Amino acid sequence: MGNHELTEMLIHALENSQVGFDSFKESFQQCASAFEIGNDQEGVRVLTELIDPLKGFSRFCADMIGSHVENIPEELFNELGTQCETFQNLLADILEEMESSNFVEVGDILKYDLGDLISSMSESFPTIALALRKSVPQTQE
Amino acid sequence: MPTISNQTSEPTVFQKNCKTVASACINDTLDKIKAAEDTGDLTFQEAPEFPLASLVINNRLFPLQSPPRPEIEATNLINHWLQGSLKRRTITLLGIPNLYIVSELIDKLPQGSTLILLDTSAKYLKKLFSCSDLSILISDSIKIHLLCHEDPTALASAFHNIISNETCLSDATYITPAQARTRPELGDIQNSLNAKIRLSAMDRVTVASFADEWLQNCLINLPEISQSPGIKVLFDQFKKKDALIICAGPSLNSSLEYIKEHQKKYLIIAVGTALKPCLNAGIRPHLTIALDSDPKVYRQFMNIEDAPGVLITSYTLFPGIIQMYSSNILPFNSLVTKGFAAWLNNADCEHGFLNVGGTVSLSALDCALRFGCENLFVFGLALSFPEDGTSHAKNSMYQGQKISHGLVKVKGNRHDTVNTTKQFANYIEIMNSYFRDVSASFRGKIFNVNSCGAHIEKLELMRPEEFNSRKHNVAEDFQQIVSSLIKPVNSEIDSLCISTIESFKEICLKSKNLLSSVTSNKTPPELKEFENEIKNCPLCSQLLAPSLKSWCISIENSNDLSPQEMTLSLLNQINGASEWIYGLLENSHQRYKQQTQGVSHG
Numbered sequence: 001m002g003n004h005e006l007t008e009m010l011i012h013a014l015e016n017s018q019v020g021f022d023s024f025k026e027s028f029q030q031c032a033s034a035f036e037i038g039n040d041q042e043g044v045r046v047l048t049e050l051i052d053p054l055k056g057f058s059r060f061c062a063d064m065i066g067s068h069v070e071n072i073p074e075e076l077f078n079e080l081g082t083q084c085e086t087f088q089n090l091l092a093d094i095l096e097e098m099e100s101s102n103f104v105e106v107g108d109i110l111k112y113d114l115g116d117l118i119s120s121m122s123e124s125f126p127t128i129a130l131a132l133r134k135s136v137p138q139t140q141e
Numbered sequence: 142m143p144t145i146s147n148q149t150s151e152p153t154v155f156q157k158n159c160k161t162v163a164s165a166c167i168n169d170t171l172d173k174i175k176a177a178e179d180t181g182d183l184t185f186q187e188a189p190e191f192p193l194a195s196l197v198i199n200n201r202l203f204p205l206q207s208p209p210r211p212e213i214e215a216t217n218l219i220n221h222w223l224q225g226s227l228k229r230r231t232i233t234l235l236g237i238p239n240l241y242i243v244s245e246l247i248d249k250l251p252q253g254s255t256l257i258l259l260d261t262s263a264k265y266l267k268k269l270f271s272c273s274d275l276s277i278l279i280s281d282s283i284k285i286h287l288l289c290h291e292d293p294t295a296l297a298s299a300f301h302n303i304i305s306n307e308t309c310l311s312d313a314t315y316i317t318p319a320q321a322r323t324r325p326e327l328g329d330i331q332n333s334l335n336a337k338i339r340l341s342a343m344d345r346v347t348v349a350s351f352a353d354e355w356l357q358n359c360l361i362n363l364p365e366i367s368q369s370p371g372i373k374v375l376f377d378q379f380k381k382k383d384a385l386i387i388c389a390g391p392s393l394n395s396s397l398e399y400i401k402e403h404q405k406k407y408l409i410i411a412v413g414t415a416l417k418p419c420l421n422a423g424i425r426p427h428l429t430i431a432l433d434s435d436p437k438v439y440r441q442f443m444n445i446e447d448a449p450g451v452l453i454t455s456y457t458l459f460p461g462i463i464q465m466y467s468s469n470i471l472p473f474n475s476l477v478t479k480g481f482a483a484w485l486n487n488a489d490c491e492h493g494f495l496n497v498g499g500t501v502s503l504s505a506l507d508c509a510l511r512f513g514c515e516n517l518f519v520f521g522l523a524l525s526f527p528e529d530g531t532s533h534a535k536n537s538m539y540q541g542q543k544i545s546h547g548l549v550k551v552k553g554n555r556h557d558t559v560n561t562t563k564q565f566a567n568y569i570e571i572m573n574s575y576f577r578d579v580s581a582s583f584r585g586k587i588f589n590v591n592s593c594g595a596h597i598e599k600l601e602l603m604r605p606e607e608f609n610s611r612k613h614n615v616a617e618d619f620q621q622i623v624s625s626l627i628k629p630v631n632s633e634i635d636s637l638c639i640s641t642i643e644s645f646k647e648i649c650l651k652s653k654n655l656l657s658s659v660t661s662n663k664t665p666p667e668l669k670e671f672e673n674e675i676k677n678c679p680l681c682s683q684l685l686a687p688s689l690k691s692w693c694i695s696i697e698n699s700n701d702l703s704p705q706e707m708t709l710s711l712l713n714q715i716n717g718a719s720e721w722i723y724g725l726l727e728n729s730h731q732r733y734k735q736q737t738q739g740v741s742h743g
Contacts, residue, residue: 102201104204
């Protein structure tokens with residue numbers, strides 16, 4: 001697969017990322033609410049289902065930074081880098097607090113820290129998509 | 142000479158809180174908090190509204206509320222617990238008080254609600270007192286109790302006393318998820334507190350369901366009751382004497398011969414069901430105790446030609462039995478007859494109080510303790526069934542009865558577990574609670590003379606053979622001692638009956654007139670006046686209460702009654718109850734006059 005095609009796929013993913021972000025936010029809320037009222041079994045269940053998608057998203061962000069550093073404007077790139085680093089740190093925090101069964105913290109990280117981060121990333125991604133689209137040369141039939 | 146400064150130092154947060162919440166503290170809670178050691182396990186962090194609490198476990202901080210938005214968490218948790226319903230109620234919170242939750246509850250709960258805060262850790266409460274302003278715990282609209290005891294059993298017992306006196310029963314015990322996770326020991330305590338709530342609920346439903354029947358028996362028994370001095374004449378009269386309490390469980394069978402041999406050396410109190418087994422074995426109890434209003438209890442005494450001794454009786458006992466014993470009775474007041482006892486007090490008629498709870502055996506034991514007996518030997522307190530399901534001692538009214546289904550397992554005296562019914566399991570819990578309460582103040586020993594049976598706390602186990610071979614006291618004429626203490630009394634029952642009958646006739650008439658004036662959902666003004674009249678008439682309200690309780694139970698499930706229908710229903714109940722009460726009183730007053738005609742106790 002050529003670079004052009006990969007970039008098109010990335011742009012498509014970024015432009016349609018809102019569905020994924022909404023799904024994350026809903027799951028974060030569901031998990032945090034379960035822990036809040038003491039329904040730990042439900043909270044752990046939702047969180048367990050979330051871990052792989054969250055790790056996958058983290059890898060996606062890392063790949064994006066690594067492969068398209070030249071095509072993303074510097075300011076956006078730096079912002080994306082910070083967001084991805086924060087995301088990875090929060091994910092590590094969740095796993096650590098989960099091991100200690102410190103579910104109050106897990107719920108707070110999901111609901112507030114990760115929730116806010118996801119919201120700002122959901123605003124960044126379409127902007128990055130636009131920047132990438134401008135950088136891709138248009139072929140003419 | 143240096144001058145001495147007259148400035149007094151500002152009280153600390155801890156001192157201010159001790160003063161502020163002193164009135165909310167139950168028993169010696171405040172003393173425990175003051176005496177507790179400081180702890181680093183609980184930390185507080187400053188926050189805009191209330192400090193944020195965290196527990197330190199293995200060097201990690203576990204927040205006890207959500208640090209970013211604790212007030213939102215409190216709201217969500219309360220909504221989840223209470224399911225949106227905010228009627229007047231009693232709420233119990235277990236664990237270190239989360240002030241965000243407490244504050245929100247105080248804000249939302251209607252006037253007259255109660256908040257009970259419980260914890261086993263005085264050191265945590267001391268830290269809370271030192272770091273947080275607890276002035277929110279003082280509210281004009283909500284009553285707050287704060288209770289701390291390191292012993293979970295004592296905590297549950299004190300809690301039971303609190304909820305027994307609350308108008309609204311606590312629906313459940315709540316604990317925040319954060320504390321449930323970090324203090325897993327609170328889970329068991331929560332279960333035992335919920336068990337106390339269920340017991341209390343059982344008591345209340347029993348009282349409300351039987352209130353009418355009990356009042357009827359109280360009024361029918363009035364002539365005999367009012368002429369007796371009551372159980373109180375025996376209180377503290379048997380110091381340094383030992384007593385045998387004879388209950389009717391199947392384990393009694395193996396003890397009868399020993400009781401017979403030594404019966405003159407002990408004061409003997411038998412429960413009603415054990416009377417026939419005793420008489421059949423040649424044992425003559427000095428006192429027999431019976432409480433039940435159910436007519437089937439008469440079978441305990443049927444065909445006994447010469448019932449020995451004196452009958453200790455609740456006011457509510459089936460009248461046929463009281464009339465059988467005639468003047469040979471010692472009545473008592475209990476928790477379920479408070480209203481009737483208050484009414485009797487208007488005539489200077491007061492008999493003494495006994496505890497009741499589940500099984501009559503508890504009241505028999507309570508008698509012996511109040512009599513001042515030194516050591517108690519309890520026979521036949523099985524509260525369980527042998528493998529063949531036999532439920533009672535031989536020759537009792539339950540001869541031949543077997544229980545084989547609906548059984549549960551409980552801890553046994555001589556076996557790991559024994560079979561019993563759920564009802565008996567509740568009685569065991571009631572007994573355990575009772576003995577926990579009395580064991581601290583009782584100087585003697587209570588022996589459970591049993592070769593089997595369910596385990597009851599605080600009782601020393603003894604085999605029947607061991608009782609037989611122990612050193613016994615010398616023989617005494619206990620019957621003569623009891624008889625000499627029973628002297629006839631004067632009271633103002635005659636005038637009390639007359640005034641009460643007149644008052645009820647008036648209420649009956651007024652309620653009948655009001656029935657025709659309730660024609661819409663709008664409350665007529667005369668109704669409020671009528672309500673106040675009843676409330677302000679002690680003679681009426683004391684006797685009317687049982688009928689009103691019965692009415693409350695009956696309309697509890699009637700969700701589709703309009704306000705008008707409900708008002709009419711209540712007026713009909715008051716009208717009917719008044720007529721019924723003054724009818725019963727007229728009959729009893731007549732019998733009283735016949736019995737006392739020409740008799741002077743002056």
